[in-house]
Amino acid sequence: MTDPTPTPLSEVVEYDFGESVGYLISRVKSTMSNLINQRTVAELGVTVQQASVLFMVASGKCVLAAELAREYGIDASAVTRLVDRLEKRGLLKRVRSSEDRRAVRLALTTEGQSIAARMPAIFTGIAATLLNGLSPEEVGFLKSMLRRVLANGCEASQNTNQNPGQNAPTNS
Template sequence: MNHYTSKNFALTRSVGFLLNKARNMIIAEMDAALRDLEITSQHMGILLSLKSGVATTPFELSKVLGIDTGLMTRMLDKLEDKKLLKRVRSVDDRRVINLEMTARGEAVTTQLPQIAPQVLNARVKNFSKDEFDELRRLLGKFIGDSE
C-alpha cells in the first residue's frame, strides 16, 4: 500500500522527517546528560555494545550501530584518546582488531544505566504503557526487527 502520493506528501509530516526529528531530540538530550562523563550518545552506544558483548570489533560495531566505518574509526580514536577503550590485535588473526574496555571505560559504563533511562523516560512520560509498547512494536516493524 502506498501511504504517500504527490498530492498528500508534506515534508514535515512524513515519517522520515518525524523519525529524524525525534532522533535529533533524543541525541541532544542524551548528549547533554552525558556531558559530565565527557562522552556522547554515540560513544555510549559503543561502550554499551562492548560491555554487553554484542560487538568486539570496529566492523561489528559499525553493523550493530549503523555507523559507517570512517565515522566509527574517528569515534574509536576519541574513546581511545580518553582512555576508555583500547585496540588489541587478535592473536588468532593479526588482521582483526579487537576492542577492549579499559578500567576507566568500565567506570564510565557503570554510570550509564542511571543516566540513559532518565533521559528516555522524560521523552515518553506522557505515553501510557500500551502506547509505549505500541510505539516500540511499530518502530520494530518499521526497521524490520522481528522481536
C-alpha cells in the same frame, strides 16, 4: 540586484513534512540524541556517540570496529577516528585476537567500563522524559511498531541489494 531566494517548488510546498513518518522518527531520534548528549557531556565528559560506543562494547554487541560501523551505519574510517579518540582518552583499547591475529577486538579500560555502566540510567531517564504521559501499553505498542518498521527496513535493504533499482521510494 535580484532576490537570491528562488520560488519554492509546488511539490515541496504541498508536501506536509510535519506529518511525514520519516520526519517524525528523525526528529525524535535527534531530540533523544541531543538530550542524551547534554547529559553525557555534563556528567561523563564524553559525547553521546562516544558513550554509545562504550556501551555497545561493554554489552558485547560490538567488539570489532566493523560491527560498530554496521550498527551505526557509518564508514570504517569514521569508526577508526572515533576509536582513536576513545583510545587516546584512555577509555578503550585495541586488543589483537589470540585466535585470529588479523582481528583486533575492542576492550574497555576501567574508566570506560565505569562510563558504560552509567549509560543505562541515562538512557532510561531520557526515555522516561520523552515517553511521559504514555501508558505502559502505548509504550509497548510503540516499541512493537518500531521493531516492525526496522524489520521492514532490513527486508527492503536486502531486496534492494538483490534487485538494485526495483524498490521505488514512497512518500511517507
